[in-house]
Each structure stands twice: as structure tokens, then as C-alpha cells.
Amino acid sequence: MKIRRILATAVAVAVTAPAVLLSVTPAFADAPPTAQTQAKPTLEELEKAAAVAQEAYDKALAAKTAAYEVLKEALSDTAPLTLAAKAAKTAADEAGTSKTAADQAVTDAKAALDALPETATEEERTAAETAVTRAEATAAAAAADKTAADAKAKEAGNAADDARVAAARAYSLVQKALTDALHAKTAADDALAKAREEENENQDCVAEPGLTTILTGVPDSITAGTTTALSLRVSNRTDKAMDDVLAHAFTHATDTSGLKETDKLLHLQWSTASSPKWHSIGGDHLIDGIGPLKAGAHADIKLRLTIDASAPAGNGAAFVSADYTNENGSCGGNPDIAMYDFGVLKAAKPKPGKTDSGTTGTTGTGTTGTSGGSNPSAQGTASSNPVATGDGTLASTGSSDTSQLGLLGAAAVALGAAAMFVVRRRKAGSQV
Template identity: 60%
Template sequence: MKIRRILATAVAVAITTPAALLSVTPAFADSKPAAEAKAKPTIEELEKAAAEAQKAYDEAVAAQKAGYEVLKAALSDEAPLAVAAKAARKKADDAAAAKTAADQAVTDAKAALAALPDTATDAERTEAEKAVTDAETAAATAATAKADAETKATEATTASDDARVAAARAYSVLQKTVADALAVKTAADEALAKARVEEGGPDCVPADLRATVSGLPSSVVAGTSTTFSLRVKNGTAQTLDAVTTYAYVHTTDTTGLKTTDQYMHLQWSTAASPKWHAVPQDHQIGLGALKAGAQTDVKLRLTADAKAPAGNGVVLTSAEYVNKDGSCGGAPGMDTTAFTVKAAGSGTGTTGGSGTGGTTGSTGSTGSTGSTGTTGSTGQHPQGSASGDASTGGGLASTGSSDATVPLGIAGAAAVALGGAAVLVVRRRRTGAEA
């Protein structure tokens, strides 16, 4: 009965969760065609959805805790069914031993009858024959008792095992429900936070939040894939509720005049989401909350089409956050990691540096300087217009290898292509007049 109550709770939470999710999804209606887009939810509606998602999550966690106690009790050797199964097994073993003894008595009685000498009296022979008959009767009774005891032991063991399996399955359902409820809660919180940012309020602020690339080869060969890392570190003194990192690859031909981005495909994965996912068109990868001083790693996989022409490329990265209270901020610029593109069939490149070495620079509104050069402001947030200023305050310096030298314009061109992507420009939240 207790397991059924736990399962009932799990089902109730599972039903509640989609309802909360449906309350949140209108926040993403902008990605749908205009004819299908729904009315943008109000702050009050999003607050209600977030509250419902929080409640569903809390209920799921409570149900999971109760389910764990049920599972622990069911797996215990002291569980009533386990105790009963153990007792039934002992009776079956005892009955089996009694059956063995009874069979041996039959064998002994028959041996005694066969050993009677020819001089034995009729009375002695009659007594020996009766001993055989009595032993066979006792053996038959012991066989029946053994069969009955074995049946009961099997039934008791099955009942105990079934209870344990049921408890494990119930707990598995509860674990899945908690994971689903957390995903909905996170989406609801982020939707509310973003809506509050758009509603108006103080400016976002620069913050010690960095997204640094490592392990990217100095050259990428067309027709191959290469895997490297992106580390996002929260250098602030506070937990950031919803962190987003940006990753964008921009390439050109050897002249630097022709964009070849269409030949490049970037994917990401994390420990929490180990499957490879295509980096979306807005170049954003949601990472969830990040505690003060903590860091998280994102794996990136860059695949160059076999038809990709030789040229130059750059990976641009940055990060920003939005808290539940509507406060926001992030890196004032973007890190750039340069590489060259080689035609199909060329040799592979070596691993370049990142952050403060190799072909990495930094671009941003503050004109921050990377180890290999600087660029100036790149304009607006990724979802803003593509007309941001991409003027440069310096060049990306060579690391000593001509293959690693990237034309000055490529970082600026990439910034324009992104509309200032991956750059937090101490932006002002949009008011009603600006929306």
C-alpha cells in the first residue's frame, strides 16, 4: 500500500509537470512563425508558472525522499517479506533434510530385510518387512512435506523479490520525475528572469565571468573534426542563477574577403548533457546556475566540410548571466582563438593555446587586451542588431607560425556577423518604448 501511495504521488507530479511546462513555453513563441506565435506572457503569468514549477519540483523531491525510504526498507533483510522468505526457506531446507533421512531409512530397512539369514523366524521376517513398509510410508510423507515447503519457500521468495523490484521501479519513476520537474523549474525561472530583464530595470554590469577555449589546434583540415574545450568560470563572489555561454566560429578564404562559415559545423556537450548537440543559430549554450568561484566545462566539436576552402578562422567565446531577481551581467568582451583552415588532405595542425596564449586575443566594449591583440567594441547583445561597431584597436599578432596568423579583419567581421555576438556591452534592459 505504501508503494502504491508513492507511485500515486509520482503520477500526480508527472501530470503537474507538463502543465507547468506548458505555462512556460509561450515565452519561446518568438521562434515560431508569426502566424503561429502566441501572445507574449506577462510577468504575472510567468511568475505563476515559475511558482507552479517550484511547487511541482518540491513535491517531486519530497516524493523521491519518501520513495527512497520505501526502497531502503524493501531491500533490508529485516523487511517482513524478507524475514518470511528466510523462514520459509529454512523450513524447506529442513523438510529436504528430513526427506533425505527418510529415504536413507528405507534403504536401511530394505538392507536389513535382505540380510535376514535363512534361519530367521517368520516373526522376524514379518517385523523386517513391516519396517520397510513403515519407512517407505514415512519417506512418502517426507517427500510431500518437502514439496509443500519448497513451494511455500519459492512463493515467499518471489513475494519478497517482487516487493523489492516494485520499490526500485517506483523510485526510478520518482527520480525521473524529479529530473523532469527540475528541467521545467529551470526553464520557468530563466523565462521569468529574461522577461524581467526585458521589462526594464538597472543596467547589466561587467562581471568576472570568462569563457576560455583550450585544445583547439592551430589548423583545421577540411573533411575532419576536432574536439576542444570551453571552460566557463564564475570569478564573482555570488552564485549566478542562469549562465549562458556563447560560442561562434567564423571563417574566411585566404583573401579574408569571402565568408566560409557555411562549411563549419560546431557541436557541444557537457557532463550533464553528454550527447552532442548542434550549437544553435543564436550561438547560445545554457549552463544553468554556477556557484561563486566555480567553473564548468563544455566540450566543443568543430567539423569542417570536405569542400571547405583553405583560409583563416576564429572561435569567439563569451558568457553572461541573468539572476532570478532580474540582475544581469557578464564578460565585457569576447575571447578570440584563431586557427587556419587547410584544404582536404593536408596534414593536421598542432594544438594552439587559449585565453592568455597561442592565437587567442580578447575583443570587447572595454577594449580589453588578449595576449595576441585587441579589438574594440563589437556592438550589441547577440540577439540585437548586426550593425554594431566592429572597429579594432589592434591586430591579432602572429604566434611565430605563418599558418597561425589571422588577418586583422576576421575578428571584426565575425563580430558584425554576430551582431556583436558573445559580447556583453553593459547593456540597458529594454523598456516598453524600446521593445
Template identity: 55%
Template sequence: MKIRRALATAVAAAVTAPAVLLSVTPAFADTKPAAQTQDQQSKPTIKDLEKAAAAAQKAYEEAVKARDEAQVTVRKAFEELSKDSHPLVAAANAAKQAAKDAGAAKDAADQAVTDAKKAIADLPSDATEEQKTAAATALAEAEAIATTAATAKTAADTKAAETNDALQDARVAAARAASAADKALEDALAAKVAADAALAKAKKEAEEEGEDCEVENDLTAEVTGLPTKLVAGTTTPFSIRVTNGSDQHMDEVIAYVGVHATDKRGLKDTGKFFRLQWSSESSPKWKNVKDDYIDAVGALKPGARTDLKMRLTLDKATPAGNGVAFIAADFYNEDGSCGGTPGADMYEFDVKAAGSKPGKTEDAKPKPSKTTKPGGNGHTPQGSASATPATNGSLAATGSSSATTSIALAGGAAVVLGAAAVFVVRRKKAGSDA
């Protein structure tokens, strides 16, 4: 008998969200994804998913066009703002020169006051009243001119600052326009990847027959030791702990581990440079992860848990960019019942070029955050394998999925749509006698 995973309600988000999320206009759009709600029993058809994928593709193409137009416009804006003939530049230069001239005039006026005061001090003791009056008059006139010069300099300095601020504001506005177009493209790519993945995996699932499985929130898979920064040409060990926090026995538990990556622009799938392997206490020899599944978790009694050692190697030629690991778990029983976590936790990380220094880093955290903790129903976890995550070893063979499109990490879009798409992917095709 063949058994298959049910399409989770999260898939509905991948169907409906792209059209809302990807309302990208050609002129520097800076849209935010709108909240989407869906009946928990909703199940999109292949036709629905095809429409969603087509809409996501169109929105992505529009976002690419908008980004390219923005780059041209911004480049021209900066070129114009560097020319002396530009009104803002001309005004700033003129105000700067006026401030300089006003400063020189004030300095000259101040010197005249100093000279007038010295002239009074140098009058001979037998100076006539006419000489004294003339000297006093000269000082008063010099002081009046100095006061006027000081006022003029203050005004000129203020004008120079204002015109310079206007010029800088224009440059900042141009840079923000480019940034908005880049963000819109990231969001569009994330939604496109999710829609494509949902369609591809739904088609594959439609080919298989069997029973629908139920959501089991108390079956958890948690990652330990996967850093937020990886360097090309290195091997990174981490571990996955699978816990049966429910009150039912699970005859066969399967872990899902999908690792995907793109270059910095999010346009090139770099998954071919990634290699993933696993081992466990019961199966210590390192093995390649096949089709993103690890089938050797085995049975888990209520409250039991097991740890899987993982190691991820990045080829030296891996381009710098972004990566993401999707983690989830399913179970299957001999009586035909099955189930698993309702979505997939997503762990984001940056990919650094070979030879780079990762700098300060920390363990990646799951998105969305877990709401059910291992043993959450009152059971005390009991290790059915090694209770301590292992963190050593080196990788030798590829394990990244060739069936999954590249993914760009775009904040909330990747969290919502990425998790939805991967839940469609997760399935276990048992043998005909399973």
C-alpha cells in the first residue's frame, strides 16, 4: 500500500499570496505583503497552483524590469547631480562662494575695527579735539561695517548649508529609489520560488496514491549548531534532534532536510556546490542525504527522541550569496496512519566566498518560531539514540535537491511562502508492501 502526505493548509498561502505579495509597479515599488487567511480545510488544485506560478513568474519579470529601470534612472540622477550645471549643484556652489566672500568681508571689517582702535590708542598727548573726534568717528564707522558684515556672513552660511542639504537630499532620494526596487525584486523572487516549488511537488504528489496524513504538532525536528554564516571551501557540522512529544507510538519516523541557496542577487541557483551527509548512533557510517529525506530515524515511543549528525560542505567555487535549510519530520505506522509537522522550520544563513572571515556569528534560528516544544505534552524526552548532538566530520558527496528551484531570502515573504512550499514537498513513498 502506498501512503502520501496531505497538502497542508499552509500551501494555500503559496497559492493566494503571490498575487497580493507581488503587486510590483514599474516605478520603484515598495510594497509590503498583505496578510492572508485561508480556510484550514482548503486544498488547492493543480490548476490553481499553475495559475499562482504563472502570476508569480509575471510579477517577478515585472520586478526585474522595474529594478533595471530604477538602476538606469538612479545612475543618470547621480551623473546629473555631479554636474556644475545642475540647478541644485549650481545653487550650492554659488551659496558656498557667497559664504566664502562674506567671510572675507567680515574679516576685513574686523581688521578695520582693530586698526581704528589702534589709531585712537596711538594719538599723541597733544592731539587736537578735531583729531580725537575724527579717530572716534572712524572707529564707529568701522564697527558699524563689521556688524553688517557679521550679519551678512551668518545669512550666507545659512544659505550655503540649506543648498548643500537640498543637494544631499536629492542624492539620498535617488539611492532610496534603487533600494526600493531591489527589495521589490527580492520579494518577487521569494514568492516565485515558493509558487514553483508548490506546483512541482503537488504534481508529483498527485501521481501517488494512498491515505492522507494528519498534522502532528508534537513531532518536532530542531537544528543545533548551524551558524548564520558559512564560508565556501569549508565543512560545517551540525545536528538535528527529532522528538516524539506526543502520547502515541510512531513506527517509522522520517526527517526532511532541504538545503537550498542562491548567489547574492538571488538569480542563480548555487545548490550544486552544496553537499550534505548524515549519520546516527544506529547507523554511524556517513551517508548522502537522498531526495532531502533521512529514512533511518526509526521508531519513536511517546516522549522519545533521537539525534542525527549532519555535515554540510560548500565547494571552494561556491559563490557568495544566501542559503536556507528547511527542516521537518513525518511518521508512518504499520496500521496505515501517518502524520507530521504542519510546516517546515526555515533556518537562514549567509554564504561567504572562499577565504573569507565569517566574523562574529551565531546559530541560525528557525522561522517561523516553534510553538510546540519537545515533550510539550508532559512527557520527558528519552533518547532512543545519542542524546548529545554531534559536531564533527567531513563531507564527501552531494545531497542538495536538484528538484527545488533557487530561493532568495526576502524577510517575511520567504518565511511564509518558503515554509508553505516545502510542506508540499515533504512526502514518503513507501514500498508496495508497506
């Protein structure tokens, strides 16, 4: 498989040279396996590769932080080499001032010698010549001192500049190393995530008829504009615990012709003892308030079905199913969708001078309330038979086969990935 080649390459380079993980791209998936490609890596190997990449990233991040501090210090005015360069420059400037003064003294001494009159004595001329000689010696020493000071200043300045450049280069290198380490870490993490995903995909879910769903309280008919209390019991009738159980519920209705769907006018909500607040069941048809179920245990879920007052008369049905997943990756569920049908009665018109109480006049055994967000607690018993879809047959429910087939077909489409867990969890191309 293409993903296997990607993961094999990923783990190999993650251990040897994490930065090379950048080559593990989607484009590589279309390339044929090379001679260097290793055998399929295990999850343990991929986890090790991800850990190595994480460690490399952590070290690169620490190196960047340290390099930044060095760079900041090298660029500061108080850096030792910067202070030394400043001191050397000051000494060179002072030596230059001394040399200038010494040179001026030579000029002055020579001028004094040249200014002696012809009447000057031999002693006066000797003294002037001695002053010139001494000034020239002082100037020569000052020039030597200035040369030495300039050399030291240049050397100190170069040292400070070199430190700044070295710090800047080091910081640039660790920045790139951090970027490479991050890319390597991301590639290793992605490879591990894909392997785990594939591991989960490779674990086939199994049909588990022992995970049952029974809906009670469904009356023969429900009047539009009312709310009906229902009860769903999910039971683990097996000898094994299930770590996470999910129930699925869906309602579907049409007008009397069976051609116009009125699903949007039906609203289903759920509540459990652990999550007593009413939750609307969305487009995923999911009830996630169950959690784990021990062998032989069951969970009860309160449901309430509200039908808008504008709903036309017609036929309706409620569908329920359940599946489970375990922490070890195993999964399963009941492949059958239980169907409970009911009639939809048009909302009764209020009598003149009286307001509509919102109560139903149905003859079913379920108890109904108002459509104004009430919290009904009474639970009736199902007045219709569950319809199993596992073998493609439809049990008799008292309604026409045509409308029942239409309701059942709509449920299969609507529940789809939610209830038909085998289709959802198995690999493409596998057989149920």
C-alpha cells in the first residue's frame, strides 16, 4: 500500500536524520518503492521515531534560545569585547593626541633654533639644538606609541566585530536547525498518526446482535403540535464489556401520499441521568450520553418527539440502533435498525372562545404533552413492531407495504454512516 511506503521511509529517516523527513510528502505516495525502503514499521518504531524527532526539536529550541542570548550580548554596549575595543580606541586617540603635541614641539623647537640671531652665543645655539633633538626623540616615541595603540584598537575592534558576526551566524544556523527539526517532528507525528489511523481502519468491526435497542412509548398516532415522551433502552446482552457505546436515533415522516417528506417538522431530543439537560439530536443522529456498558448492563435514555403544528397528516417512523468501540480498537454493533411506525394526525383546530390546550386525542398507549418545550416524564409502551433491516425484510406493522418501504429506505439513507457501523468502520473494498 502507498501509505506503507510513506511510513517506512518516515521511520527510517526519522531515526537517522530527522530533517530528511521533509521528503515524506503526498507526492511520494505515487512513487514506486525504492531499494532503500524498509519493511513495514511497527507502531512502536513509529512512536520511537516521533520521540526522537521531538527530542531533536526540543534541543533545537533550547539551542536557539541560548544563541539568541549570545547574540544579544555580543551586540550590546556592555559586551566585554566591545568594552575592550572602546578602551583600545580611547588609548589610540590619546596616543594620537600625544603624537600631535610631540610633533608640534619639534616644529616649535626648530623654529626657535632658526630664530636665533647671529649675535647668539655658542651656549644659546647649543641649547636650542638640544631642544630640537629632545623634541624629535619625544615625537618619535609618541609616533611609536600611536602605531602600537592603533594596532591594538584595530585588533580589539576586529575581535568585537568577529564576535558579533559569529553570534549572528550561529543564531541563523540554529534558526534553520529549529525549522528543520520542526518539519521533521511534524513529518514524524503525521506518519505516526497515519499509522494509528490505518491500524484502526484495519480492525474490522463485528456484528453484535447482543447489543440491543428497544424503544417504548410510541403511540399508534401523534397529533401535530404536541410532544410525545419516549424511552430508549440500550442493553449489552453479551458476556463482554463495551468501553464506549453509542446509540443512534432518527425520525422520518411523509404526508399521506408518501411523496412529500416532512422530516424537518419532527424534532427529537434526548436526556439521561448523567446528562439530564435535553440535547437535540442533530444530523449525525447520534446519542453519546451512554459511555461504557458492562456485560449484562443496560442504559435508559429519555427521548421526546415534538411535531410542529404545521405538519400535515401522514405517516411517520422512529429508527434506533447502537454500536460500540473499545480502547483496544475493536468495535461492533447490532447491524439491524429497529423501526417503530406511527401515524401523524393534523393539528386540531381550537374551539371558538377557547385556547388550544395542545393535548393529543390519540388512541395509542403513549402519553403526550405540549409542544412548548415541556419535560414529559410518563413513558408508554411501543404500539408498533421493530423492523429488522439486517436481512433486508420488513416486518408487518399495520401500515401499507409501500409507505413502510419508503420509511425504511429513508432511514437506511439517513442513518447511513451512523448506524451501519460495518460500512463505516471497515476498509473500502472489504465485505461485511
